Amino acid sequence: MDRIRIVGGNELSGNIPISGAKNAALPLMIASLLTDGTLTLENVPHLADVEQLTRILGNHGVDYSVNGRRLRQSEAYSRTVNFTARNIVDTTAPYELVSKMRASFWVIGPLLARMGEARVSLPGGCAIGTRPVDLFIDGLQALGATIDVESGYVIAKAKNRLRGNRYVFPKVSVGATHVLMMAASLARGETVLENAAREPEIVNLADCLNAMGAKVSGAGTSTITIDGVDQLSGASVRVIPDRIETGTYAMAVAMTGGDVVLEGAEPDLLQSALDVIAQTGAEITPTNEGIRVRRNGAGIAPVDVTTAPFPGFPTDLQAQFMGLMTMAKGKSHITETIFENRFMHVQELARLGAHITLSGQTAIVDGVSKLKGAPVMATDLRASVSLVIAGLAAEGETLVNRVYHLDRGFERLEEKLSGCGAVIERISG
Numbered sequence: 436m437d438r439i440r441i442v443g444g445n446e447l448s449g450n451i452p453i454s455g456a457k458n459a460a461l462p463l464m465i466a467s468l469l470t471d472g473t474l475t476l477e478n479v480p481h482l483a484d485v486e487q488l489t490r491i492l493g494n495h496g497v498d499y500s501v502n503g504r505r506l507r508q509s510e511a512y513s514r515t516v517n518f519t520a521r522n523i524v525d526t527t528a529p530y531e532l533v534s535k536m537r538a539s540f541w542v543i544g545p546l547l548a549r550m551g552e553a554r555v556s557l558p559g560g561c562a563i564g565t566r567p568v569d570l571f572i573d574g575l576q577a578l579g580a581t582i583d584v585e586s587g588y589v590i591a592k593a594k595n596r597l598r599g600n601r602y603v604f605p606k607v608s609v610g611a612t613h614v615l616m617m618a619a620s621l622a623r624g625e626t627v628l629e630n631a632a633r634e635p636e637i638v639n640l641a642d643c644l645n646a647m648g649a650k651v652s653g654a655g656t657s658t659i660t661i662d663g664v665d666q667l668s669g670a671s672v673r674v675i676p677d678r679i680e681t682g683t684y685a686m687a688v689a690m691t692g693g694d695v696v697l698e699g700a701e702p703d704l705l706q707s708a709l710d711v712i713a714q715t716g717a718e719i720t721p722t723n724e725g726i727r728v729r730r731n732g733a734g735i736a737p738v739d740v741t742t743a744p745f746p747g748f749p750t751d752l753q754a755q756f757m758g759l760m761t762m763a764k765g766k767s768h769i770t771e772t773i774f775e776n777r778f779m780h781v782q783e784l785a786r787l788g789a790h791i792t793l794s795g796q797t798a799i800v801d802g803v804s805k806l807k808g809a810p811v812m813a814t815d816l817r818a819s820v821s822l823v824i825a826g827l828a829a830e831g832e833t834l835v836n837r838v839y840h841l842d843r844g845f846e847r848l849e850e851k852l853s854g855c856g857a858v859i860e861r862i863s864g
């Protein structure tokens with residue numbers, strides 16, 4: 436198993452290109468199931484999760500081809516990929532595939548809407564809480580589907596096409612909003628989704644559906660209206676820049692000090708996180724190329740954060756922010772409201788010398804003046820990158836084990852960081 440070796444202590448300076456967003460690319464790829472035309476997605480990141488979903492879609496009959504590689508870029512960088520679901524050959528998404536990535540459960544929406552049936556295994560994914568699927572089931576039932584859960588599979592049927600309806604999400608869910616938007620696009624009549632997720636990835640998917648001929652309005656607000664159409668066609672859509680990758684590298688610079696331009700990053704996608712990073716003492720400046728992050732001299736100020744659905748502080752940046760706060764000049768409180776059990780990085784950060792105590796869903800971080808490198812274990816995608824950030828600021832050598840978590844969501848992490856002066860390398864085997 437690969438490991439990442441970091442020798443901490445260097446400031447970061449230079450440019451880091453921001454990749455296409457994993458969490459936007461996945462639902463856009465799944466939307467290709469809605470049409471027999473070709474969906475061309477630009478800026479698709481080269482990540483383990485994208486490859487895994489490509490395999491799952493292939494199982495349903497989706498062909499794909501890659502083009503548009505940019506000059507001087509290796510195949511490991513974001514690229515343009517065409518997905519064509521001319522014929523759906525199988526409406527079952529099996530356990531062996533779905534258990535590896537929770538988002539693959541989302542194929543249930545388009546398969547049901549286009550084929551009138553779907554049999555999808557209950558999902559797996561990161562070990563960060565129970566992550567049920569009740570909202571998907573409720574919402575699809577509201578659109579007229581009949582749903583049974585049998586032997587670990589959700590079996591959804593809609594004999595005479597889904598019907599538009601009003602559905603109020605009892606809880607904000609990104610995935611369930613994606614799925615109901617896709618399903619309602621091919622339903623008969625109008626659907627109104629209330630208390631919908633407002634994440635930028637939802638807007639990216641709505642734009643994609645509209646480019647395919649759907650009638651979706653209100654995405655980005657909590658009420659989304661979808662006027663169902665009989666069929667959708669192919670389209671060409673660009674994946675938005677990854678706001679979590681952007682925030683992660685911004686926090687890395689805030690922690691190590693230095694001066695980095697995050698190329699292609701869009702401030703609007705993560706304003707709440709940028710505001711918090713600025714409060715810690717870093718200087719954040721939007722530029723023509725992206726976002727410039729600088730921190731010189733002064734220490735890191737402690738800041739309290741509570742995670743919340745967009746436009747609040749993202750849960751996907753909570754672990755990284757905790758990494759940053761371990762070296763703040765004072766105490767900070769970090770409260771997680773989206774997922775239970777999303778503090779697995781706490782004990783690993785403690786191995787580097789961090790002082791953190793847990794009280795329910797709040798972590799109290801008492802900043803220390805220095806961290807010391809140590810072997811640590813990556814436990815999930817975002818937790819593992821918090822260890823990388825901390826390792827960059829720690830004295831001496833940090834070895835991050837179980838790097839496959841990082842490969843699910845961060846494109847060329849070690850290359851991007853070493854390009855800015857970090858001592859970081861992958862050790863294979």
Ligand code: UD1
Pocket residue numbers: 457458459461537538564565566567568569570571572606607608609610611636750751773774775
């Ligand atoms: C997506 C993101 C993930 C991010 C999360 C929250 C992708 C691929 N993943 O995950 O990186 O951390 O949004 O921003 O985009 N819930 C239920 N019942 C359901 C569905 C969800 O109770 O049927 C709960 C979850 O357990 C959680 C909360 O709702 O407590 C929010 O989850 P949700 O927004 O659905 O997360 P994902 O879409 O899985």
